Amino acid sequence: MLSTITPTLARRRALGLAGALALVGALFSLGPPAQAAVPATVPLKITNNSGRGEALYVYNLGTLLSTGQQGWADANGSFHAWPAGGNPPTPAPDASIAGPAAGQSTTVRIPKFSGRIYFSYGRKLDFRLTTGGLVQPAVQNPSDPNRDILFNWSEYTLNDSGLWLNSTQVDMFSAPYAVGVQRADGSTVSTGHLKSGGYNGFFNALRGQPGGWANLIQTRSDGTVLRALAPLYGVETGALPANVMDDYVNRVWQKYATTTLTVSPFADQPGTKYFGRVSGGVM
CATH class of the missing domain: 2.60.110.10 (Thaumatin)
Structure with missing residues (x-):
């Protein structure tokens, strides 16, 4: 759909x-x-x-x-x-x-x-x-x-x-x-x-990142680099380990256990803000 x-x-x-x-x-x-x-x-x-x-x-x-x-x-x-x-x-x-x-x-x-x-x-x-x-x-x-x-x-x-x-x-x-x-x-x-060199720089950075991130890159048989999948799909398809984001998520959760997260989702409504903290392991 x-x-x-x-x-x-x-x-x-x-x-x-x-x-x-x-x-x-x-x-x-x-x-x-x-x-x-x-x-x-x-x-x-x-x-x-x-x-x-x-x-x-x-x-x-x-x-x-x-x-x-x-x-x-x-x-x-x-x-x-x-x-x-x-x-x-x-x-x-x-x-x-x-x-x-x-x-x-x-x-x-x-x-x-x-x-x-x-x-x-x-x-x-x-x-x-x-x-x-x-x-x-x-x-x-x-x-x-x-x-x-x-x-x-x-x-x-x-x-x-x-x-x-x-x-x-x-x-x-x-x-x-x-x-x-x-x-x-x-x-x-x-x-x-993109910045000059940004396209190739992105893929080179993925290839150099340990932990399986290079597996997100899809390449055609003729050598053409086609895309890099979003990490979500990498986890879902097994291209990335299921725990690849755990360290990052844990650090974010720890940060917002003591710091307020402020989200302003609308550029034309700067007065609309949402606030949140992690409490009891839940945002």
Whole structure:
């Protein structure tokens, strides 16, 4: 099932703005004039600065907010509902949009969705449908058909109030990209850009970390580094020892037994705070 992005994640409110996503340098630009209502679709500009020679495929999958239907949008922003699925899951219709070649840009339109924008290099992603909806890639599963594909995704909600967009790296760290918003004056604010050398530096650091952390890295048979799984999946699949986080967790628990933890979850609501301590072994 498709997850719904919440505004608490890397919130980017873009009513009256243009927005931007970067897929390995790819830039998505969207938005209406500042005084206008949010239109039914907005333009999304994709610039491919990956330097990779493979074809780039883009997908816009989500829930149409006006009806609650799950489906996909084509390059013009037209919605297509998923057909009924099956058990075992049946192949989904080809929802791919041809992305730009390296160094090039293309513009598509996105409708009022809550969903995900996937992108993949070299091969199209394999999506399936069950009786309950869409089956999305789960590359922690060795038999997932997308395991050997280099891909990533961003999550967003576009509704009557504006755009909420985040560059998720929760499930895995993979093909780098950035997201942002383009203001009415043409200037762009973006986030998610890595520091120079940061991508390779991340994987090198994992390889050098004792305790099995290098096992999170998935590499294709041709040597292409595809991703690093989130530690949760590493523990679940046995790539990491089940107790790998125990020392860290214990130190955090000890700290907040005597120190108050303060959480301010909303950037636009600085007065909203939550407080907690560990008491009796419970937070």
